[in-house]
Amino acid sequence: MTTEYHSSNQERDIAYVVHPHTNFDTHEKIGPHILERGEGVYVIDDKGNRYIEGVSGLWCTSLGFSEQRLVDAATKQMSTLPFCQTFAHRSNRPAIELAEKLIEIAPVPMSKVLFQCSGSEANDTAIKLAWYHHRARGHDRKVKIIGRDRGYHGTGAATASVTGLPYYHVDFNIPFEWVLHTDCPNHYRFAQAGESEEAFATRLASNLEDMILREGPENIAAFFAEPVMGVGGVVVPPATYFEKIQAVLKRHDILLIADEVICGFGRTGTMWGCQSQGIQPDLITCAKAMSAAYLPISAVLISETVYESMKEQTKKIGGFAHGYTYGGHPVCAAVALETIKIYEERNILGQVQESGAYLRERLEEFANHSLVGDIRGVGLMQAIELVRNKETREQFNINQQVAGFVSKSAQDDGVIIRPVTGDTLAFAPPLIISRSEIDLIIGATAAALDKTE
Ligand code: PLP
Numbered sequence: 001m002t003t004e005y006h007s008s009n010q011e012r013d014i015a016y017v018v019h020p021h022t023n024f025d026t027h028e029k030i031g032p033h034i035l036e037r038g039e040g041v042y043v044i045d046d047k048g049n050r051y052i053e054g055v056s057g058l059w060c061t062s063l064g065f066s067e068q069r070l071v072d073a074a075t076k077q078m079s080t081l082p083f084c085q086t087f088a089h090r091s092n093r094p095a096i097e098l099a100e101k102l103i104e105i106a107p108v109p110m111s112k113v114l115f116q117c118s119g120s121e122a123n124d125t126a127i128k129l130a131w132y133h134h135r136a137r138g139h140d141r142k143v144k145i146i147g148r149d150r151g152y153h154g155t156g157a158a159t160a161s162v163t164g165l166p167y168y169h170v171d172f173n174i175p176f177e178w179v180l181h182t183d184c185p186n187h188y189r190f191a192q193a194g195e196s197e198e199a200f201a202t203r204l205a206s207n208l209e210d211m212i213l214r215e216g217p218e219n220i221a222a223f224f225a226e227p228v229m230g231v232g233g234v235v236v237p238p239a240t241y242f243e244k245i246q247a248v249l250k251r252h253d254i255l256l257i258a259d260e261v262i263c264g265f266g267r268t269g270t271m272w273g274c275q276s277q278g279i280q281p282d283l284i285t286c287a288k289a290m291s292a293a294y295l296p297i298s299a300v301l302i303s304e305t306v307y308e309s310m311k312e313q314t315k316k317i318g319g320f321a322h323g324y325t326y327g328g329h330p331v332c333a334a335v336a337l338e339t340i341k342i343y344e345e346r347n348i349l350g351q352v353q354e355s356g357a358y359l360r361e362r363l364e365e366f367a368n369h370s371l372v373g374d375i376r377g378v379g380l381m382q383a384i385e386l387v388r389n390k391e392t393r394e395q396f397n398i399n400q401q402v403a404g405f406v407s408k409s410a411q412d413d414g415v416i417i418r419p420v421t422g423d424t425l426a427f428a429p430p431l432i433i434s435r436s437e438i439d440l441i442i443g444a445t446a447a448a449l450d451k452t453e
Pocket of ligand 1: 155
């Protein structure tokens, strides 16, 4: 596919738009890739080139790009009540119905829902709720938050701090001093020679407990975890990892916050990643597929215990001093409600189980490829990790950007796949993807790998 960077939109983008996660110098040389429209699982650019969105935008366009029911839900609500804040007793019907629905489908008993607009805002809120909860119970020193190496929790100052990827810290005066990071549960990459998954999980839980004892449990508020890490390399932890981690957290009265921003709403083949990974969190954050990304909305699901302490505290101090203008936005909530209805009516979970198994089966065909070290994932959240040496698992030099090369090559062939941490390629197509569309993803990936060899 040819690329031409001289249209006025190209020039205007370079002139005016700052792109996140972008090398600006390179951007000014090569210009933007401008998408014009979407159709099913495809996006179409301004030159008419079609691409399968193999990572659902940013793991979010779960129902693809042409779901008329979501357009109708938004239009209807927008023409009825386009805005209503939820501060100080004000409410709106879609927000109420959505909160009720989220509590109904929550993976563990949850009590209340607090809305925001993005995953970062939800996680930032969850950090504050953890502090609020502990202070309400007189544990004022319980402040430190434990994230994990390679975990990703957002881009706000606090959430980027909890994120365990140095790239997000450099030059931003973060991580904050109240943030700690413990091990990444990537067995392929970080297990010791001959260490079983079980032993690896035991060692990681023991390292966590050592950290807690070193820092003092009385100083630690919460532990943050994605059920399956996304940006950090699509990391499915060993089967007993969360059971062991949770036992440690319970012993030391540390809240478990499950970041379901990617995993939530079917990505792993169950409604929640907590269900596929056996997690019983105190707080759950979710976003992205909650509205199939048609509008921005996120939420924190709050357990009864945490809500009770919040309530006691607001009684004491007069109110809960937290909230975003657009939290509980009625149009976003109406779209999210319709999205969840579609998941249920069309048995999207069943579809993900089937298509996830098929995607995995096809990815396994790369097992003997000289560049492919590991194939991993769950549901429609799969990945291949590229290595310089299959035997030793030696990685490429970071400057080689091998995953970037493969993904660029696949994109030239009409398939978008995403390089994530550790020379890993992520495959997370819309949950409605068909077998024949998965075949196209595999075909383009195979060709791209062969070109890279
Ligand atoms: N948490 C996880 C697990 C994510 O993957 C992301 C974004 O990719 C976020 C939080 C941040 O969400 P947002 O970009 O909507 O702020």
